[in-house]
Amino acid sequence: MGQTISEKILAKHAGRKEVEPGQLIECKVDLVLGNDITAPPAIKEFERIGVKRVFDRKKIYLVPDHFSPAKDIKSAQQIKMMRDFAKKYKIVNFFEIGCMGIEHVLLPEIGAIRPGELIIGADSHTCTYGALGTLSTGVGSTDMAAAMATGRVWFKVPEQLKFVYTGKLAKWVEAKDLILYTIGKIGVDGARYMSMEFTGPVIRKLSISGRLTMANMAIEAGAKNGIFAADEKTNAYLRKVHAGKGIIYRSDSDAAYKRVYEWDVSKIEPQVALPHLPSNTKPVSKCKKIKINQSVIGSCTNGRIEDMRVAAKVLKGKRVHRDLRLIILPGTQEIKLQMMKEGLMETFIKAGAVVSTPTCGPCLGGHMGILAEGERSIATTNRNFVGRMGHPESEVYLSNVAVAAASAIAGRIVSPRDL
Amino acid sequence: MIKGQAWKFGNNIDTDLIIPARYLNTSHPKELAMHAMEDADPKWISKMQKGDFIVAGENFGCGSSREHAPIALKAAGVRAVIAKSFARIFYRNAINIGLPILECPEAAQEIKAGDTLEVNLADGEIKNITSKMIYHAQPFPPFMQKIIKAGGLINQLKSTK
Numbered sequence: 001m002g003q004t005i006s007e008k009i010l011a012k013h014a015g016r017k018e019v020e021p022g023q024l025i026e027c028k029v030d031l032v033l034g035n036d037i038t039a040p041p042a043i044k045e046f047e048r049i050g051v052k053r054v055f056d057r058k059k060i061y062l063v064p065d066h067f068s069p070a071k072d073i074k075s076a077q078q079i080k081m082m083r084d085f086a087k088k089y090k091i092v093n094f095f096e097i098g099c100m101g102i103e104h105v106l107l108p109e110i111g112a113i114r115p116g117e118l119i120i121g122a123d124s125h126t127c128t129y130g131a132l133g134t135l136s137t138g139v140g141s142t143d144m145a146a147a148m149a150t151g152r153v154w155f156k157v158p159e160q161l162k163f164v165y166t167g168k169l170a171k172w173v174e175a176k177d178l179i180l181y182t183i184g185k186i187g188v189d190g191a192r193y194m195s196m197e198f199t200g201p202v203i204r205k206l207s208i209s210g211r212l213t214m215a216n217m218a219i220e221a222g223a224k225n226g227i228f229a230a231d232e233k234t235n236a237y238l239r240k241v242h243a244g245k246g247i248i249y250r251s252d253s254d255a256a257y258k259r260v261y262e263w264d265v266s267k268i269e270p271q272v273a274l275p276h277l278p279s280n281t282k283p284v285s286k287c288k289k290i291k292i293n294q295s296v297i298g299s300c301t302n303g304r305i306e307d308m309r310v311a312a313k314v315l316k317g318k319r320v321h322r323d324l325r326l327i328i329l330p331g332t333q334e335i336k337l338q339m340m341k342e343g344l345m346e347t348f349i350k351a352g353a354v355v356s357t358p359t360c361g362p363c364l365g366g367h368m369g370i371l372a373e374g375e376r377s378i379a380t381t382n383r384n385f386v387g388r389m390g391h392p393e394s395e396v397y398l399s400n401v402a403v404a405a406a407s408a409i410a411g412r413i414v415s416p417r418d419l
Numbered sequence: 420m421i422k423g424q425a426w427k428f429g430n431n432i433d434t435d436l437i438i439p440a441r442y443l444n445t446s447h448p449k450e451l452a453m454h455a456m457e458d459a460d461p462k463w464i465s466k467m468q469k470g471d472f473i474v475a476g477e478n479f480g481c482g483s484s485r486e487h488a489p490i491a492l493k494a495a496g497v498r499a500v501i502a503k504s505f506a507r508i509f510y511r512n513a514i515n516i517g518l519p520i521l522e523c524p525e526a527a528q529e530i531k532a533g534d535t536l537e538v539n540l541a542d543g544e545i546k547n548i549t550s551k552m553i554y555h556a557q558p559f560p561p562f563m564q565k566i567i568k569a570g571g572l573i574n575q576l577k578s579t580k
């Protein structure tokens with residue numbers, strides 16, 4: 001029986017020839033990641049194990065990004081705990097503000113991720129790295145602690161799903177819309193405990209940035225991981241970030257999938273996920289009357305330079321609506337710098353937007369743009385759960401970058417076509 | 420054998436409902452417990468008793484990887500969560516920290532809010548004392564039973580080190 005990319009990577013890291021869905025296996029990991037919410041409990045658990053050193057001080061990545069720069073005393077304590085831990089165990093990859101970024105934007109950008117690797121992170125959006133042909137998945141803090149000590153983690157081999165996208169994307173339709181459309185079709189548990197493999201002619205044309213956006217939201221369908229076969233685009237990206245080559249796997253033609261979905265996406269419009277589930281999607285043309293108070297552009301889903309360029313294209317020479325706040329969050333320092341070089345900062349500030357330092361900020365209702373009772377935000381983030389961006393009575397609408405930018409100008413949810 | 424009252428919640432109870440991110444600037448179990456389920460039912464924490472059960476629908480614990488979610492429930496005194504299904508990271512985390520979870524669609528469907536339940540974690544038997552029904556949750560694979568028996572993943576690691 002043939003194997004999929006995900007199965008091959010799991011088998012390799014478990015020291016087996018092949019694996020089967022449902023099997024419990026123990027795998028070696030290539031990288032362990034934690035942030036300022038999840039690392040502190042992991043550090044406490046790690047200390048409880050009583051080992052003297054971490055399994056590999058170069059393979060642990062600690063990125064305080066959620067409440068950073070520290071938003072209050074408690075957050076400062078959490079970040080300090082990470083900093084002290086990094087010092088004590090001589091962990092190379094600790095990212096203080098000044099060189100930090102949103103973890104899942106930062107790691108690919110600094111060349112930390114390669115195809116064929118197995119990566120775990122104590123953050124559910126660790127699945128983002130599947131864009132590079134990597135098997136990466138979110139775990140909890142205890143798993144992170146155990147992996148920091150042993151370099152190993154247990155997995156149940158997931159069942160495999162395949163998604164084939166055909167046709168040609170219309171103007172202003174982005175990778176974000178493909179993944180929102182997919183989640184809208186299969187639901188927030190449509191891939192629960194499974195691997196999602198993204199394929200087809202539309203995917204082959206998709207940029208790495210777009211693939212990162214799609215893989216990022218695999219968890220929003222409940223998946224263990226989302227994965228793309230590495231190709232020429234991947235190789236070019238890896239060269240650019242000096243990541244090295246990695247191992248490229250392909251799914252066998254006789255690999256077994258639990259289900260294959262095939263969609264012609266030529267006719268889809270930009271999608272909007274209405275409160276309070278990412279699967280609650282509608283084409284943007286059906287949302288026109290929805291007034292909004294805030295627009296957030298950024299996050300690990302859409303905080304890369306390519307996203308900023310799309311936002312600038314829509315906002316150039318325009319002003320954001322006077323009843324609305326537009327908050328733009330570049331994913332990393334590098335992206336912010338590039339924005340300056342390309343003049344995007346000026347476009348945004350002239351349009352009346354606030355441009356932040358890299359942080360998760362409002363994406364999880366942390367800081368830098370919290371919603372009051374009854375307020376609505378459109379956001380390029382990945383979750384619109386109850387209270388996700390602030391007050392339990394506030395609402396989040398998920399969209400692509402172009403729609404979030406256009407809506408900021410209009411004060412209500414619109415497509416850039418309608419401006 | 421453990422006995423307690425059932426609190427019912429719907430499908431897709433996400434980790435932001437279980438413990439909102441605004442409280443995640445700490446990882447102290449007692450502080451987290453004070454806000455457990457707050458955005459789903461702000462009064463729940465003052466109504467529930469130590470030893471009670473959460474009974475929910477599909478995909479319980481979807482969303483973020485925050486271990487603070489099962490920790491908050493455990494520290495609040497939730498004896499076990501019974502659901503039709505669990506989201507994958509929540510499932511791992513619950514086992515790793517020792518919060519008992521039982522996957523049993525029939526029980527999750529039929530149990531009503533306020534029913535008194537008795538659960539045997541060793542064999543997964545759920546007894547509804549109020550309706551006199553008995554259900555059987557899927558047993559954990561032996562591998563996970565070992566982690567649970569050791570009192571979580573870290574304790575198991577310590578014992579094998």
Ligand code: SF4
Nearest residue numbers: 125299300360363364
């Ligand atoms: S940007 Fe949002 S989704 Fe991404 S890691 Fe930060 S909080 Fe999580």
